Amino acid sequence: MSDEMYRRLMNIKNPELHKFIAWAIDLCKPDSVFINTGSSEDFDYIRKKAIEIGEEMPLKIPGHTVHFDSPYDQARAREDTAILLPGGQKLPFIRTKDRDEGLKEMYSLLDGVMKGREMLVGFYSLGPKGSPFSILAVQITDSYYVMHNENILYRAAYDEFVKQGERARFLRFLHSQGELNEMKQSKNIKQRRIYIDLPGETVYSVNTQYGGNSIGLKKLALRLTIKRAMEEGWLSEHMFLIGVEGPRGRVTYFTGAFPSYSGKTSTAMIGRLLGDDLAFLRNVNGEVKAVNPEVGVFGIIEGINPIDDPLIYEVLTRPNEIIFSNILITENGEVYWNGMGKPEPERGINYTGKWWKGKTDEKGNPVPPSHPNARFTVSLKAFKNLDPAYDDPNGVVVGGIIFGGRDPDTLVPVFESFNWEHGVVTIAASLESERTAAVIGKPGEREFNPMANLDFLSVDLGVYISNYLKFGEVLTRPPKIFGVNYFLRDEQGRFLNSKEDKRVWLQWMERRIHNELNAITTPIGYIPRYEDLRILFREVLNRDYGLEDYTKQFAIRTTKLLEKIDRIWKIYSEIPTIPKRFFDVLEEQKQRLLDARSKYGDVIPPQKFE
Numbered sequence: 290m291s292d293e294m295y296r297r298l299m300n301i302k303n304p305e306l307h308k309f310i311a312w313a314i315d316l317c318k319p320d321s322v323f324i325n326t327g328s329s330e331d332f333d334y335i336r337k338k339a340i341e342i343g344e345e346m347p348l349k350i351p352g353h354t355v356h357f358d359s360p361y362d363q364a365r366a367r368e369d370t371a372i373l374l375p376g377g378q379k380l381p382f383i384r385t386k387d388r389d390e391g392l393k394e395m396y397s398l399l400d401g402v403m404k405g406r407e408m409l410v411g412f413y414s415l416g417p418k419g420s421p422f423s424i425l426a427v428q429i430t431d432s433y434y435v436m437h438n439e440n441i442l443y444r445a446a447y448d449e450f451v452k453q454g455e456r457a458r459f460l461r462f463l464h465s466q467g468e469l470n471e472m473k474q475s476k477n478i479k480q481r482r483i484y485i486d487l488p489g490e491t492v493y494s495v496n497t498q499y500g501g502n503s504i505g506l507k508k509l510a511l512r513l514t515i516k517r518a519m520e521e522g523w524l525s526e527h528m529f530l531i532g533v534e535g536p537r538g539r540v541t542y543f544t545g546a547f548p549s550y551s552g553k554t555s556t557a558m559i560g561r562l563l564g565d566d567l568a569f570l571r572n573v574n575g576e577v578k579a580v581n582p583e584v585g586v587f588g589i590i591e592g593i594n595p596i597d598d599p600l601i602y603e604v605l606t607r608p609n610e611i612i613f614s615n616i617l618i619t620e621n622g623e624v625y626w627n628g629m630g631k632p633e634p635e636r637g638i639n640y641t642g643k644w645w646k647g648k649t650d651e652k653g654n655p656v657p658p659s660h661p662n663a664r665f666t667v668s669l670k671a672f673k674n675l676d677p678a679y680d681d682p683n684g685v686v687v688g689g690i691i692f693g694g695r696d697p698d699t700l701v702p703v704f705e706s707f708n709w710e711h712g713v714v715t716i717a718a719s720l721e722s723e724r725t726a727a728v729i730g731k732p733g734e735r736e737f738n739p740m741a742n743l744d745f746l747s748v749d750l751g752v753y754i755s756n757y758l759k760f761g762e763v764l765t766r767p768p769k770i771f772g773v774n775y776f777l778r779d780e781q782g783r784f785l786n787s788k789e790d791k792r793v794w795l796q797w798m799e800r801r802i803h804n805e806l807n808a809i810t811t812p813i814g815y816i817p818r819y820e821d822l823r824i825l826f827r828e829v830l831n832r833d834y835g836l837e838d839y840t841k842q843f844a845i846r847t848t849k850l851l852e853k854i855d856r857i858w859k860i861y862s863e864i865p866t867i868p869k870r871f872f873d874v875l876e877e878q879k880q881r882l883l884d885a886r887s888k889y890g891d892v893i894p895p896q897k898f899e
C-alpha cells in the first residue's frame with residue numbers, strides 16, 4: 290500500500306475496519322491496494338482501469354462501455370450460494386452450509402487469489418447518507434468492473450466512515466473474479482462460491498463476475514440486511530419504490546415486489562422513480578416510510594424498445610455513463626439486444642466471443658445475440674421520471690404495497706386485501722409466479738416465491754413472516770396491500786389485458802388509498818367496480834373499457850383459488866415456526882370461497898358480489 294493509500298485508510302479511525310482490510314490483504318496477497326474515497330478522480334481511475342485492463346470495452350456513444358461475463362456465469366448462481374450456519378443447521382427453502390467448513394473452503398479459494406492484481410477498497414452507504422434507515426458497507430474486490438458498478442449504483446460514503454470513525458458499523462464484502470480467460474471472464478466457474486456469513490456480517494464471493502453474484506451491495510447485502518431487519522423490527526425488501534401521480538398534483542408512494550420477469554420494471558417506470566429493485570421500510574410514528582438503498586439501476590435490457598419502454602430506451606441510447614453487460618456489439622460498434630425493435634444483425638461480438646446468426650453452443654442450442662439476462666447499469670439521475678425525494682434521508686410515506694406475479698388462470702388483474710394481516714398471508718406470503726423460458730425450469734410451472742424475496746432469505750421463513758405480521762400490528766396508518774396480475778389468459782391462451790392496463794390499476798389503487806372509490810367485497814378481498822374502471826380507462830388511456838372484458842378479467846375463479854390455497858397451505862404446514870394465526874387467515878379465505886362457490890358456482894362474475 291502506498292503512503293497515500295495508507296493515509297487514506299488511517300483517516301478512518303476504525304480499528305475493526307483496519308483489521309478486516311489487513312486480514313484480506315494477508316489472505317488474498319494483492320500486488321497493491323487502492324482506497325477509493327469516492328472523489329471524481331478516484332471514479333475516473335476505476336473507469337479508466339476497467340477499460341485499460343480489458344474488463345470493459347468502450348462503445349461508440351460517449352460514456353458507454355460493455356462487459357462480458359462467462360457463458361456459464363450469466364445469472365444468480367443459486368446452487369453455488371449458501372448461508373453459513375454453525376453446526377450444520379438447516380433452514381427450509383434456504384441453501385445452507387456448515388460455517389466452519391464453508392469458511393475453510395472459502396479461505397483456501399481466496400488464498401493468494403489477488404497475486405499480480407490490485408485490491409480495490411470502496412466505502413458506501415445503503416440508503417441516503419446520515420439517514421436513520423441507512424447502513425454502511427465496505428467492498429473489497431479485484432474487479433474494476435465490480436467497483437465501477439458500485440460507484441454508479443450506491444452512495445459513496447468514505448466521508449461518512451471518516452466522520453463516524455470508531456462508531457461505524459458496516460457490512461463487509463470480499464470478492465475476487467479468480468483466474469480469467471483471454472476474454473477476461475472468470476475461468477473456474479466450477480469453483481464459483483458465494484458464502485454469506487451472518488455473524489460476521491460478511492459475504493465472500495469468488496470465481497464469478499455476474500453482477501448479482503459479485504456486486505456485494507446488491508443481492509449479497511440483501512441477505513445481511515434481511516437479518517438486521519429481523520433483529521430490529523423493520524423490513525428489507527426486494528421491491529421498487531415509486532410515486533404515483535394522482536388527481537390535483539397529489540403523489541402517493543408505493544413499493545412493489547415482483548419475481549423476475551413479471552412486470553416490476555415496467556410498473557416502476559410508470560411512476561416517479563425512486564428505486565427499481567430494493568427498499569428499506571420502517572415504522573416512523575405509526576406510518577411506514579421507505580428509502581431505496583441504491584441510487585442506480587442494474588436492469589434487464591431484453592425487450593426494451595421505444596414503444597413499450599420509451600423512458601428507458603431514451604436513457605440507453607444517449608451519451609451517459611452506462612455499463613452494458615452481455616449484449617451484442619454489432620460490426621458498426623453499436624449495441625444490439627433482443628427485442629429492441631431493430632432487425633437482428635448478421636454477426637457481432639457477444640459473451641461467447643465472435644457471434645453469427647445460427648451460432649450454437651457445445652450442446653447444439655442456439656446462442657442468441659444478447660443473453661436473456663443481459664443488463665445495463667445506470668444512475669437513477671439519468672431518468673427523466675426521477676422523483677426529487679429519492680435521496681431524502683427521512684424516506685417517503687408508503688401508501689400501498691403491491692405484490693405481483695405471472696399467473697395465467699387464478700388471480701384477478703388487481704385487488705386489495707381486507708387488512709395488513711390478510712394481505713401478508715393471502716397475497717404476499719402466497720406469491721407464486723409462472724416460470725418463463727428465461728428462468729430455468731418448465732414453462733407454465735408455478736414457482737413459490739413469498740414477497741419475491743425467497744432467493745435472498747437468510748433467516749427462517751417463519752421468522753420472516755412473523756416479523757411482517759408484527760410490523761403491521763403496531764402501525765396506526767398501515768399501507769394498503771394490493772395484488773396484481775398482468776398475465777391472465779383466456780382458454781385460447783390469449784392475454785386478457787393489454788400492457789398499458791397497469792396504468793389504470795395503479796390509478797385505482799391510488800384512489801383507494803385516499804378512500805375516494807368504493808369497491809366490491811369478494812372472498813379474496815376488494816376488487817374494482819366496473820363503473821370506476823370505465824371512467825379511469827377513459828381518463829388514463831382514453832379508451833372504452835367493455836363490460837364483457839371487465840366481467841371476464843374480474844371473475845372470481847373459486848376452484849383455482851382454492852387449489853392455490855391448498856398449495857400454499859401444504860408448503861407452510863411443513864414450516865414449524867409459522868404462527869397458528871397464519872393458517873386461520875387461510876382457513877377463513879377458504880371458507881369464503883367454498884360458500885361463494887356453493888351459492889354462485891365455480892367461476893363467479895364480479896357483479897354477483899355487488
Ligand code: SPV
Pocket residue numbers: 364365500501502507508549566587
Ligand atoms: C433480479 O434478478 O432480481 C435482479 C438482478 O435484480 S440480480 O442482481 O441478479 O438479482
Ligand code: MN
Pocket residue numbers: 527566
Ligand atoms: Mn432484483
